[in-house]
Amino acid sequence: MPVIRSFSSDDYEAVCAVWTAAGRETLPRREITDPSLMVVAQDGDRVCGVVMGTFDGRRGWILRLAVHPQHRRRGIATRLVAELGARLRRIGCLRANLLVLPDNAAGLAFWQRLGYLPCPDVLCTKPLV
Ligand SMILES: CC(C)(COP(=O)(O)OP(=O)(O)OC[C@H]1O[C@@H](n2cnc3c(N)ncnc32)[C@H](O)[C@@H]1OP(=O)(O)O)[C@@H](O)C(=O)NCCC(=O)NCCS
Structure with a gap:
């Protein structure tokens, strides 16, 4: 059974290897702004899953969830998200948001299974540089 624990540098x-294996972009170290909200899964001596959170004082965001393809459908992502949710609640976060690409049917199925439901808001974005 993989261990769910805090990220360390x-x-x-x-x-990054898990993100790459899962087809996700890696994140520069400097963008890991709150390591206390970053949770990993470790199977033996190998990191096999990760999720990252942020909290702006009102809303939490769940980012960068990935499980290595060889370790899927074992409940690892569910455990990672439960741990992050507990950490967010402990610091006063009452609602967490996340984004899923519209063609990520598996990702959407996963989130809906956990009760994270689509909402009608439209994401607006603009580069500031
Ligand atoms: C989405 C992802 C994180 C799920 O990880 P996981 O550890 O396999 O998920 P779990 O084992 O906790 O799955 C829990 C439930 O979610 C649903 N689910 C998970 N993967 C699914 C899939 N590929 N298709 C349909 N439903 C799925 C199932 O209901 C599953 O329960 P079950 O196995 O008893 O049927 C993983 O597939 C992944 O890393 N995908 C690539 C990256 C990505 O899409 N991240 C999320 C984007 S926001």
């Missing part, structure tokens, strides 16, 4: 390369 020594995990950075292994976490």
Whole structure:
């Protein structure tokens, strides 16, 4: 059974390997702004899953969830999100949001299974540089 634990800076390369194996872009170290809201899954000596959170004082965001393809459908993502949710609640966060690409049917199925439901808001964005 994989262990769910806090990210440490020594995990950075292994976490990037999980993101890459899961087809997700890696994140520069400097963008890991709140390591206390970053949770990893470790199976043996190998990091096999990761999720990252942020909290702006009102809303939480769940970002960068990925489980290595060889470790899927074992409940690892569910456990990662439960741990992050508990951490967010402890710091006063009452609602968490996340974004899913519209063609990510598996991702959407996963989130809906956990009760994270689509809402009608439209994401607006603009580069500031
Ligand atoms: C989405 C992802 C994180 C799920 O990880 P996981 O550890 O396999 O998920 P879990 O085992 O906790 O799945 C829990 C439930 O979610 C649903 N689910 C998970 N993967 C699914 C899939 N590929 N298709 C349909 N439903 C799925 C199922 O209901 C599953 O329960 P079950 O296995 O008893 O049927 C993983 O597939 C992944 O890393 N995908 C690539 C990255 C990504 O899409 N991240 C999320 C984008 S926001």
